[in-house]
Amino acid sequence: xxxxxxxxxxxxxxxxxxxxxxxxxxxxxxxxxxxxxxxxxxxxxxxxxxxxxxxxxxxxxxxxxxxxxxxxxxxxxxxxxxxxxxxxxxxxxxxxxxxxxxxxxxxxxxxxxxxxxxxxxxxxxxxxxxxxxxxxxxxxxxxxxxxxxxxxxxxxxxxxxxxxxxxxxxxxxxxxxxxxxxxxxxxxxxxxxxxxxxxxxxxxxxxxxxxxxxxxxxxxxxxxxxxxxxxxxxxxxxxxxxxxxxxxxxxxxxxxxxxxxxxxxxxxxxxxxxxxxxxxxxxxxxxxxxxxxxxxxxxxxxxxxxxxxxxxxxxxxxxxxxxxxxxxxxxxx
Amino acid sequence: xxxxxxxxxxxxxxxxxxxxxxxxxxxxxxxxxxxxxxxxxxxxxxxxxxxxxxxxxxxxxxxxxxxxxxxxxxxxxxxxxxxxxxxxxxxxxxxxxxxxxxxxxxxxxxxxxxxxxxxxxxxxxxxxxxxxxxxxxxxxxxxxxxxxxxxxxxxxxxxxxxxxxxxxxxxxxxxxxxxxxxxxxxxxxxxxxxxxxxxxxxxxxxxxxxxxxxxxxxxxxxxxxxxxxxxxxxxxxxxxxxxxxxxxxxxxxxxxxxxxxxxxxxxxxxxxxxxxxxxxxxxxxxxxxxxxxxxxxxxxxxxxxxxxxxxxxxxxxxxxxxxxxxxxxxxxxxx
Numbered sequence: 237x238x239x240x241x242x243x244x245x246x247x248x249x250x251x252x253x254x255x256x257x258x259x260x261x262x263x264x265x266x267x268x269x270x271x272x273x274x275x276x277x278x279x280x281x282x283x284x285x286x287x288x289x290x291x292x293x294x295x296x297x298x299x300x301x302x303x304x305x306x307x308x309x310x311x312x313x314x315x316x317x318x319x320x321x322x323x324x325x326x327x328x329x330x331x332x333x334x335x336x337x338x339x340x341x342x343x344x345x346x347x348x349x350x351x352x353x354x355x356x357x358x359x360x361x362x363x364x365x366x367x368x369x370x371x372x373x374x375x376x377x378x379x380x381x382x383x384x385x386x387x388x389x390x391x392x393x394x395x396x397x398x399x400x401x402x403x404x405x406x407x408x409x410x411x412x413x414x415x416x417x418x419x420x421x422x423x424x425x426x427x428x429x430x431x432x433x434x435x436x437x438x439x440x441x442x443x444x445x446x447x448x449x450x451x452x453x454x455x456x457x458x459x460x461x462x463x464x465x466x467x468x469x470x471x472x473x474x475x476x477x478x479x480x481x482x483x484x485x486x487x488x489x490x491x492x493x494x495x496x497x498x499x500x501x502x503x504x505x506x507x508x509x510x511x512x513x514x515x516x517x518x519x520x521x522x523x524x525x526x527x528x529x530x531x532x533x534x535x536x537x538x539x540x541x542x543x544x545x546x547x548x549x550x551x552x553x554x555x556x557x558x559x560x561x562x563x564x565x566x567x568x569x
Numbered sequence: 570x571x572x573x574x575x576x577x578x579x580x581x582x583x584x585x586x587x588x589x590x591x592x593x594x595x596x597x598x599x600x601x602x603x604x605x606x607x608x609x610x611x612x613x614x615x616x617x618x619x620x621x622x623x624x625x626x627x628x629x630x631x632x633x634x635x636x637x638x639x640x641x642x643x644x645x646x647x648x649x650x651x652x653x654x655x656x657x658x659x660x661x662x663x664x665x666x667x668x669x670x671x672x673x674x675x676x677x678x679x680x681x682x683x684x685x686x687x688x689x690x691x692x693x694x695x696x697x698x699x700x701x702x703x704x705x706x707x708x709x710x711x712x713x714x715x716x717x718x719x720x721x722x723x724x725x726x727x728x729x730x731x732x733x734x735x736x737x738x739x740x741x742x743x744x745x746x747x748x749x750x751x752x753x754x755x756x757x758x759x760x761x762x763x764x765x766x767x768x769x770x771x772x773x774x775x776x777x778x779x780x781x782x783x784x785x786x787x788x789x790x791x792x793x794x795x796x797x798x799x800x801x802x803x804x805x806x807x808x809x810x811x812x813x814x815x816x817x818x819x820x821x822x823x824x825x826x827x828x829x830x831x832x833x834x835x836x837x838x839x840x841x842x843x844x845x846x847x848x849x850x851x852x853x854x855x856x857x858x859x860x861x862x863x864x865x866x867x868x869x870x871x872x873x874x875x876x877x878x879x880x881x882x883x884x885x886x887x888x889x890x891x892x893x894x895x896x897x898x899x900x901x902x903x904x
Contacts, residue, residue: 402580402583402584402587403587405580405584405884406583406584406585406586406587406588406591406880407591409584409585409588409880409883409884410588410591410876410880411845411876411879411880411883413845413846414845414860414864414872414875414876414879415595415876417861417864418595418864418872418876419595421864421865421867422595422596422598422599422602422603423598423599423602424602498722501722501724502722502724502846505724505846506724506845506846506849506861507861507864507865509865510864510865521724521725521728524728524732525728525731525732525850534732534736537728537729537732541725541728541729544722544725545720545721545722545725548720548722549720552720
């Protein structure tokens with residue numbers, strides 16, 4: 237009876253309302269959202285991208301072991317596209333035929349010329365390559381070693397951890413700048429050595445942060461689960477803990493880059509004769525201080541100092557924003 | 570507490586031992602290069618370029634550095650000398666490194682202290698104002714300024730200040746030696762301390778260094794103040810009807826300053842090594858300038874000695890800071 241009251245089942249089930257997948261926001265929309273939420277971070281990113289663009293040049297077909305600064309990635313890079321002239325090109329004044337020392341900015345030389353008649357703007361762009369690649373190699377070294385030490389030290393804890401941490405404390409007690417000046421003076425000048433030295437100094441802070449993160453990660457259920465199914469220590473560390481601490485590592489990497497670039501510039505400034513001469517912001521800054529050229533009008537100083545300030549600021553802001561997005565609770569430095 | 574201090578001192582000794590060993594190893598990475606460089610510098614005057622004399626010069630340098638002995642013996646002698654407080658004598662001036670460090674400590678410490686004072690004088694009022702007027706225009710402006718000074722590296726700022734004053738004010742600080750600047754012990758030269766000269770030299774670097782340090786302290790103090798101002802006892806103080814000045818200065822600031830003081834202490838420790846840059850730029854005859862010159866002269870006993878002394882200062886300043894922390898804030902206990 238009741239069945240008759242109910243309306244008969246329609247023979248064909250009415251098509252459900254059309255399903256629409258939520259539209260994946262476009263890349264542009266994501267960038268816009270990031271910019272709105274973190275304007276300073278976006279500004280930092282802009283500086284970082286500009287600096288990356290400064291290093292790009294036509295690669296040459298010569299492969300081999302990476303060497304700084306000429307072969308940063310194992311192959312040689314030509315003149316950066318953003319530079320107008322070669323870094324060592326010497327210009328002469330058209331009217332007098334003399335070397336164009338300390339020219340004021342003009343359409344030919346956007347930031348004027350330096351003591352040797354070379355284009356300041358082009359040298360500034362060239363120097364970005366040196367700073368960035370020294371930073372990248374140093375941070376790569378620091379991050380790999382620091383992560384390995386931090387993970388192992390925190391994973392095993394106990395007396396092993398204590399010994400490792402005391403050794404790290406003694407690295408920390410090193411006056412880093414002095415050690416770096418010493419290191420570059422102990423060997424024939426080489427930027428590769430310098431990069432390793434800078435990385436070595438960075439190991440302690442990287443490992444401290446990584447260790448802190450791992451100490452809490454290793455207590456989580458998935459690590460316990462891994463242990464229960466019989467994963468070896470190595471397997472637990474590499475396949476279970478490491479993927480879960482990638483976010484802090486990325487943040488440490490990006491914030492560390494600013495610090496390393498700053499340290500490299502300071503070192504080139506303090507001990508230029510020990511650091512190979514080629515376009516370098518630190519050495520450019522040092523030159524103006526040493527001679528106080530009356531006609532330079534400070535453009536040289538402004539170019540070098542401004543580049544250092546902007547680069548460091550850019551990496552710090554970008555790193556901070558990245559931290560807020562990836563791992564807000566992380567305390568760095 | 571006593572046990573804690575004792576344990577820390579023992580650990581510090583271990584750390585210092587590690588530092589000494591690292592310096593030892595560092596100086597022996599590439600002895601050939603060092604010896605060649607050093608021999609090149611010493612034998613320029615007397616030798617032609619004959620092979621014999623350079624070999625002789627090299628042998629002499631090896632003997633000077635003690636590199637002709639087996640490495641373990643070198644290590645033993647090195648550690649023994651350090652334990653006896655003997656850091657050897659410098660190559661260049663043949664001075665006893667230990668007493669030279671003592672002589673040059675004066676200007677370095679003075680600069681460090683002045684820097685911290687400048688930083689505190691700037692940072693404390695700004696930090697307080699910025700915290701109690703949170704999110705106002707004043708706060709934003711002050712925070713922006715502090716971020717700016719945090720971002721400008723000290724050597725860039727120093728160059729701009731020095732060039733600017735030379736160009737527009739036609740003034741640069743005078744140059745002098747530590748004997749005039751800071752006779753040690755005081756008044757040993759009979760002329761006393763020339764305070765006017767001293768101030769002229771210290772003025773610029775103290776301010777340049779103080780700005781950078783001040784920015785760090787200000788940011789830290791601001792966040793501490795914000796935290797303290799939200800505590801219950803501060804609300805009680807408001808409820809009692811105390812004046813704003815009293816609440817901020819007596820109740821909030823006292824507690825907010827404790828963690829800040831530890832930061833100041835740690836900065837004081839790093840200042841010894843951080844002042845290398847300021848001393849080099851402004852020509853202040855302290856430890857930093859001395860060691861940079863020593864490095865370019867390949868004067869290894871000096872470098873070795875200074876690195877060790879700085880490391881020792883650093884670890885013990887850290888210990889002092891921790892003890893002072895417990896003394897200032899009785900809630901803190903070290904087990």
